[in-house]
Amino acid sequence: MMVMNKYLSNIATLALPILALTGGQLAYGQNLITRDEDWTAINLTVTDELVIPVYQNMQLVSLDLLTATENFCADISVDSLNSLRAAFHQSMAAWQSAQHIQFGPITYFNWNFRLQYWPDDRGTSARQLNALIASQDETVLASDVFPRQSVGVQGLPALERILFDENTLSDFQNSSYLCLLSETIARNINEISTGVSQRWVEEYRAIILDPVESGFYEGAEDLSIDFLKALQEAIAKIRDLKLLPALGESFAGARNRAAESWRSEHSLANIKSNLNSLELLFSAYTAAFYEEDVVSVASAFENLTATLVVLPDSMLLALADEEQYAQVQALHAQAEILHEALETALKNTDLYLGFNSLDGD
Amino acid sequence: MSSLISSYGLPRRSFLGLAVLLAANPAFTLGDARQPIFLSAASDRDDKHWLKAFTRNNDQLELLYSHQLNERAHAVTLNNKADIFVTVARRPGTSLLVGEVQSGGILQEVQAPGGRHFYGHGVFSADDNYFYTTENDYEDMQGDSGRIGVWRISNTAAEAGGEIVLERVNEFASYGVGPHELLLMPDEETLVIANGGIRTHPDLERDKLNIESMQPSLTYIDRQSGTLLEQKRLPAEFHQASIRHIDINAQGQIALSMQFEGEPFVRAPLVASHQRGEAIQSMLAPEQVQSQMAQYVGSIRYDQSGRFLVASCPRANMLTFWDVETGEFIRQLRARDACGVCAYEDGFLYSAGTGQIRYYDLIQRSVTDFTMSDDFSRGLFWDNHLVVA
Known part of the structure; x- marks a missing residue:
């Protein structure tokens, strides 16, 4: 009940003053938050507490990743590989905490796809990466050339593919090019993380403060909808892309390799990072929703978290056990319930995530 | 090919005052030629679908009439001379709604022939005698299944008090798959068609069945014989750029817009122009x-x-916003879920899935908001296209 209490306290502190302003006469289908300054206050809190720190953390841990890559290449051993893999997990976890934010600086220069292009249904990453390694071409690794290469070779999935192979150690011992490439990818991840982080601090925070003057938004509510859309789309992504394909048709037909980060066996760890961020984001916007809807969404989050906490980080391990397979199935069903609860909460207000943008022709 | 399917004519004035919701402002005079009439399809929170018509009265937008549709529509086609609109169902819908622009009276509801569905767009001939629709021969899952439906219009506006009847008289090949928007060239004899290239089937919801092999094209045909006159494609590397929507200026230059089905990070052209006999000119934003x-x-x-x-x-x-003379991107404007656009005064009126309608002045670079009554705009999602009569 800790989670529930957290949400209800948010309602008490944020929603009640706004309801008081309107005399508590709001009916379903109306927005509970009507003043731009109220939206801006929440948007700013989200930016300062849930966005900028997350990107700054990415910047920090991706620097650790680069250092760990350099250390590994200086001394190729089981221990240094384990350290490098641990650093990779940290960078991936940091990205998973920010993955839902698909607007703002992360969309500049294809930074989002260059950090992680997934799902990669057409095998772009494997094809491009194999071609690059076969070419041993060092000219494409130059700092002004590499960012223009295929997104499939630039980001976390490419590095994962190199670092989490059963032959990684011997491959690196036999190929100095793999070191050059890994260091280039790690540096690229750090540069992108730094770019996104700096843009939020130096440019986008000012937009959050005054969204209309900046010309970037129609109003503070418009900006809030970007955050709420990020929340709803991320839940759909967990349900439709991170869980459903891996479940397959049955226990016997489960497909671990359809999961995100299956090579590093962190598919479910990713979802834990996602949910932590998403729950915090929702809790920041509870004042925008009716109390019973907040309770429904909070309860759905709580159920998901409770199921997830008993599962391993690895989807491979979870799918290998029939009982745990059933838990992953339950997780999928709970993600659907969460999505529906949030959809209902949104429908009961006047906040629209999209019509033409979601189902145009 | 079946000829006329489930269509029936109605007296021109039969629905006046019945299905028509008059404007909230009773002082507004229907049929006043000085007032622009805007039309768009829309849906609401209860998943009901509508044709809505409204006008501008200073800083207000006022609802003129509203018709509930039996399925979601995509675009409204106008014939100002004959005072007729046709609302075309979006893929895989099968209905057309014909009415009078000024009065809002419904004249006819028409169904697509068996084995065909519409793609949301149509166009009139300059002599007002024909109406053309883009269609899918969906049983053909291999070949160029795009069709152009030819409908004869009987008893046009010149015969006031008569009946308007759209009668299916012919169909042509669109010379492609998934034809979407089509227009009449200034020579009044040539149809230009955006063949989107994407194969779909109504039994498979809205699944796209040929993304890897799709071949969209901009196609010109003779409107009387259906003969192929010219066909242009984007460079092969952009074969997944579905050419969906087009417009035309007085010089016969075509503006094209695309929806790219390939990788999300590819710098694919989404806007282009074309002049007959030349190659398609792509335009890219920074x-x-x-x-x-x-x-x-x-x-x-x-x-x-x-x-x-x-x-x-x-x-x-x-x-x-783009300048086709220089081929350059000019600027962007934030507009949540905005899709419908039409030329108006010194810029564009635009409608959004949020229910908002605004005016952007290209010269002043300013956005004008309008007041709209709650019953008009609240909980309404404006669909893909907006037109002005």
């Missing part, structure tokens, strides 16, 4: 803008001068 357009343009229109374009990007929540 990288930071282009990468945010989400590979999707929902609607494209020239301004009244025929030099400037607006291309709406609802997935990116923005409108983009």
Whole structure:
């Protein structure tokens, strides 16, 4: 009940003053938050507490990743590989905490796809990466050339593919090019993380403060909808892309390799990072929703978290056990319930995530 | 081919005052030629679908009439001379609704022939005698299944008090798959068709069945014989750029907009222009803008001068403006879920899935908001296209 209490306290502190302003006469289908300054206050809190720190953390841990890559290449051993893999997990976890934010600086220069292009249904990453390694071409690794290469070779999935192979150690011992490439990818991840982080601090925070003057938004509510859309789309992504394909048709037909980060066996760890961020984001916007809807969404989050906490980080391990397979199935069903609860909460207000943008022709 | 399917004519004035909801402002005079009439399809929170018509009265937009539709429509086609509108169902819908622009009276409801569905667009011939629709021969799952339906219009506006009847008289090949928007060239004899290239089947919801092999084209045909006159494609590397929407200026230059089905990070052209006999000229926005357009343009229109374009990007929540004379991107404007656009005064009126309708002045670079009564705009999602009579 800790989670529930957290949400209800948010309602008490944020929603009640706004309801008081309107005399508590709001009916379903109306927005509970009507003043731009109220939206801006929440948007700013989200930016300062849930966005900028997350990107700054990415910047920090991706620097650790680069250092760990350099250390590994200086001394190729089981221990240094384990350290490098641990650093990779940290960078991936940091990205998973920010993955839902698909607007703002992360969309500049294809930074989002260059950090992680997934799902990669057409095998772009494997094809491009194999071609690059076969070419041993060092000219494409130059700092002004590499960012223009295929997104499939630039980001976390490419590095994962190199670092989490059963032959990684011997491959690196036999190929100095793999070191050059890994260091280039790690540096690229750090540069992108730094770019996104700096843009939020130096440019986008000012937009959050005054969204209309900046010309970037129609109003503070418009900006809030970007955050709420990020929340709803991320839940759909967990349900439709991170869980459903891996479940397959049955226990016997489960497909671990359809999961995100299956090579590093962190598919479910990713979802834990996602949910932590998403729950915090929702809790920041509870004042925008009716109390019973907040309770429904909070309860759905709580159920998901409770199921997830008993599962391993690895989807491979979870799918290998029939009982745990059933838990992953339950997780999928709970993600659907969460999505529906949030959809209902949104429908009961006047906040629209999209019509033409979601189902145009 | 079956000829006329489930269509029936209605007296021109039969629905006046019955299905028509008059404006909230009773002082407004229906049929006043000085007032622009805007039409768009829309849906509401209860998943009901509508045709809505409204006008501008200073800083207010006022509802003129509203008709509930039996399925979601996509675009409304106008014939100002004959005072007729036709609302076309969106894929895989099968209905047309014919009515009078000024009065809002319904004249006819028409169904597509068996084995065909519409793609949301149609166009009139200049002599008012024919109406053309883009259609799918969906049993043909291998070949060029795009069709252009030919409908004869009987008893046009010149015969006031008569009946309007759309009668299916013929169909042509569109010379492609998934034809979407089509227009009449200034020579009044040539139809230009955006063959989107994507194969679909009504039994498979809205699944896209040939993304890897799709071959969209811009195709010109003779409107009387259906003969292929010219066909142009984008460079092969952009064969997944579905050419969906087009507009035309007085010089016969075509503006094209695309929806790219390939990788989301590819810098694919989403806006282009074409002049008969020449190659398609692609236009790209600066990288930071282009990468945010989400590979999707929902609607494209020239301004009244025929030099400037607006291309709406609802997935990116923005409108983009272009100068076709220089081939350059001019600027962008934030507009949440905006898709419908039409040339109006010194810029464009635009409608959004949020229910908002605004005016952007290209010269002043200013946005004008309008007041709208709650019963008009509240809980309403404006659909893909907006037209002005």
